[in-house]
Amino acid sequence: MIAPGALFWWALLAVTWALSTWSFQLYKALDARWIIRFPKGWQIDFEGWISAAMKWLLEDATFGLFTFQDLTRFVSSLIELPYDLARAALADGFITGLGSNAVQIAPPLGWVAVTALMMLLALYARGWGLAVLVGACFVYLAVFGQWDSAMVTLASVVIAVPIGVLGGLALGIACYRLAWVERSLRPVLDLMQTVPIFAYLVPILFLFGFGPVSALVATVIYAMPPMVRVATVALQSVPPEVVEAGHMAGCTRRQMMWKVLVPSAAPTLMVGVNQVIMLSLNMVIIASMIGAGGLGFDVLSALRRLDIGGGIEAGLAIVVIAIALDRVSQAFARRLPDAAPDRGAGPLQRHPYITAALAVVVATYLLGLALPALQDFPDRLTLTTSAFWEEAMRWINVTFFDTLDAIKSAFLTYLLLPVKRFFTGIPWAWGILATGLAAARIGGWRLGLMAAVMAGLIACVGLWDKAMTTVYLCGVSVLIAYAIGVPLGIWAGQRAGAHAWVGAFIDTLQTLPSFVYLIPVVMLFRVGDFSAMIAVVLYALAPAVRYAAHGVRSVDPQMIEAGLVAGCTPRQLLWRIKLPLAAPSLLLGLNQTIMLAISMLVITALVGTRDLGQEVYIALTKANVGQGIVAGLAVAFIAIVADRVISAMAAKSRERLGLT
Structure with missing residues (x-):
């Protein structure tokens, strides 16, 4: 017999899959384009309002003694001088005079x-x-x-x-x-x-x-x-x-x-x-x-x-x-903290590093x-x-071209494109309702209402398709990063030697600025969704590893001792004691992985993705304030809903384990 909770999720997934698969045919049969695309007449012109507000701020806003433009110039001067x-x-060196x-x-x-x-x-x-x-x-x-x-x-x-x-x-x-x-x-x-x-x-x-x-x-x-x-x-x-x-x-x-x-x-x-x-x-x-x-x-x-x-x-x-x-x-x-210096010491003894710096x-x-x-x-x-x-x-591309192309084609054919078709096929109305229902089931009606409102606002500004592309790319990237990161974290959490090596690897990944990931990926795989996915996985891998290792290491030794006394094998200790008790940490790791993946996805607009990140990038190239802010807020709404849902799951997990 299926539990009521599981039945809810299976039913929600089945309806979503059916509507995603047949939404286009449904639109054709009923001649109702609104099923797959939010009607233009219903869209809210937030973009125009924001652009007009920014223009007013810059050209007409005044605080009596000074204008808003005077304020921005004052802030600029405060930063520009230092x-x-x-x-x-x-x-550049210290220069006097201008031009020639x-x-x-x-x-x-x-x-x-x-x-x-x-x-x-x-x-x-x-x-x-x-x-x-x-x-x-x-x-x-x-x-x-x-x-x-x-x-x-x-x-x-x-x-x-x-x-x-x-x-x-x-x-x-x-x-x-x-x-x-x-x-x-x-x-x-x-x-x-x-x-x-x-x-x-x-x-x-x-x-x-x-x-x-x-x-x-x-x-x-x-x-x-x-x-x-x-x-x-x-x-x-x-x-x-x-x-x-x-x-x-x-x-x-x-x-x-x-x-x-x-x-x-x-x-x-x-x-x-x-x-x-x-x-x-x-x-x-x-x-x-x-x-x-x-x-x-x-x-x-x-x-x-x-x-x-x-x-x-x-x-x-x-x-x-x-x-x-x-x-x-x-x-x-x-x-x-430094020890208190001797009161009788001179300036050189009291401040040796400053003295050495001046001397240098x-x-x-x-x-x-x-x-x-x-x-x-x-x-x-x-x-x-x-x-x-x-x-x-050049040598890697020539020598391994067939292998790299086969890997890329396999991922596109069997993972990326099917998942993309699923998410981009979801009708906007059902997507809003399903998002609210799923969030309410996990975190209560307030979270469900907030999730539905945010999803509705994304649809209302005409960005539903691009938002679904963002969700698809983020979802696939997080899935792969988590599938790689959690086993690495578990391995590092159980073995001291592995922890040192994995820790050094993760430190390196976290130290690299996000732009750096794009260079080798583009050179090897060229532009497109697959290149974006690889860059996002590399950038978002670290928290999955760190939180998994922390969760496994933080399990109460008395619980492990009790498992050993009960005759558990190492595999049973891992699957029946360590991982269930580490669930809150694993969920927090998932939360952070999603946040990093979303932030990196916007940067991958430089390598040809067609999602909300591209919308923001286009707004930047055109200096279109309204378009940039609206697209940015749409990304933020996705991140906030994901954050609140995962946090609610982690809280429930802690409560179930008696850790609150």
């Missing part, structure tokens, strides 16, 4: 100086091992001719990260102190983290124009939400006895925050800083589309020219910077006057691997 200083110090009258009054920091400063930072954070790794990363940039572009990218990160960290910490403190602020910010943060990256670029390009300032604004908006969430959780997690000790010591409210809570939460806050750094680096690459320049522009240009060697070289330079910044920020997250800057500047090689790495000594990568890709 950015110009950072870029002058790292890339421009004169350089001081050169930028040379490659030796920047490398030495980064090594000092790494030495302070952990020790010589990390310092050597970071030094090798920056020497690589100089030796392989990527220094100038890398310094432009680094200048953007140097400005975006402090703004993102300080802004996120301030909002996190507000969330900690005021419950209504946290409740109000939660949906805003959800939207900021689920709206596609490209969608940020469209209104920002409209408001701030083309250039590095727009790129920095987009970077801060994209990178700040994790810091807000981490800061809120970190402050809420400070042990009550620490807070009580602060009260007993007579701390004021301000002292309690800055001398008790923030220092106690510092290790967790540094995890948020690490996230801001990595997201800023990722976004700076994408923001090269609106004038950020640097390595991101090099990668984008190489993709457009199909320059395999140049694209891989620039991509590797991005990876090198990401590794260096990631390892340094992680080291600061784990670093213990002065020494390299003076020596660089006599030895230009210390300032600019000699061109005759630079190396290039461009020809090697070109030849390697």
